[in-house]
Amino acid sequence: MRTYNLVFGILLVASGVAMIGGAVFVPVAAMGLVAGGLACIGSGAFCIWWAQITKGTIMDRPFGYGLTTGVANMNAGLAASNAMLSGMVTANGGVAYQSVGTTFVAAPGVPARARVDQVVEQGVSSTGLRTVDVHLTISRRGVEPYAAVVRQALSPVALAQLHPGADIAVTVDPVNPGQVNLAIVN
Secondary structure, eight states: OHHHHHHHHHHHHHHHHHHHHHHHHOGGGHHHHHHHHHHHHHHHHHHHHHHHHTTTTSOSSOTTOSHHHHHHHHHHHHHHHHHHHHHHHHHTTTOEEEEETTEEEEEOSEEEEEEEEEEEEEEEOTTSOEEEEEEEEEEETTEEEEEEEEEEEEOHHHHHTOOTTOEEEEEEOSSSTTOEEEOSOO
16 A cells, blocks of 8 residues: 555656646746646645655555455454453353343353354344344253244344354253353444
């Protein structure tokens, strides 16, 4: 990016010099050409100065350049955040913190894994959250895998994490195994 600023700055300065030079040959437009030339020189000087002071702070080519690479990087980051959240649930004795609006509600239970079988949208709230039924297959130590359905209002970001076949962290009430809380960032 810094290289582009430098090249653009040099081109602006050259254009400004050419405009001022043109003012000599076209006296009728001299005032406009001089003003435009000075503006180009000033803008170019700023671009060159900016390229020099940002040396080492702006990449020449952005990481993950391109649409598909950017989406792949977002998916990798999302997977890493889910793994981190699962680790936090395990380290915290099975208590997940689930975002509900702007407050956080403790969701006690036993940590488990769940495979998303199906996501059925039920509607959209006035705040933009989407109410969905998430059909899951729960896997816990010492218990046969079983099916559960969780109805929850989720943000579009959270909903993107829930696609058929996704493996997610959940907490399960040990007394009522059908009571499942999703451990995803909402």
